[in-house]
Amino acid sequence: MRDSEESRIAPDGRKELLVSGAVAAVAWVASALASGVLGTILLVVAVVATVVALFLLNFFRDPARTPPGDARQVVSPADGRILIAEPAVEENRFLRRTAAKISIFMSPIDVHVNRAPVDGEVIGVHYNPGKYLAAFSEKASLDNEQNAVVLRANDGREIAFIQIAGLVARRIVCRIARGDRVARGQRVGMIKLGSRVDIFVPGEFKLRVAPGDRVTAGETVLGELG
Secondary structure: OOOOOOOEEOHHHHHHHHHHHHHHHHHHHHHHHOOHHHHHHHHHHHHHHHHHHHHHHHHOEEOOOOOOOOOOEEEOOOOEEEEEEEEEEEEOOOOOEEEEEEEEEEOOOOOOEEEOOOOEEEEEEEEEOOEOOOOOOOOHHHHEOEEEEEEEEOOOOEEEEEEEEOOOOOOEEEOOOOOOEEOOOOEEEEEOOOEEEEEEEEOOEEEOOOOOOEEOOOOOEEEEEO
């Protein structure tokens, strides 16, 4: 079922927002009631807690997205900046064949909700705990904590996208499982804090992005299926 496309806060961040907001509120009240050095300390705590709460509010935002109408167009699974856009690499872990590779770096200020790049069926979900190297490092693709989703697109080809934890990220959220059907642009999970998403598309595929490009999950066209 396609998610409601209203702008909202990602449910995976509600606990963090509630805690940070409560700490900020208590600190502000306490700083107003206290005086002297204690009052100053509590005021600093209140300011810091408010900044953290505002950062988390921005981080966990989940705006509405509308994918383009052409089903042959593969949309970005993540917001961020293109690190790699290669037309042919060997993907030997999940697809075991040559595929186009696109890597997207998600900074802490980007939206971190991930979306399905194509219409299709989930035929595999592979979670692997690992290290927490910087997400822009190429070693992160192999060594970091990650979750790979393999989809069978409507044209029969298998496409993989991999949620990769970064230096700060400590939790990957995946809301889909083997056997589920997904629609292009559907919310499928998120990665908390800085992170990366790699996508592999085999077969005839015309790349539409290059390193350095900014992309938007569920809307930016990465390329077209042949």
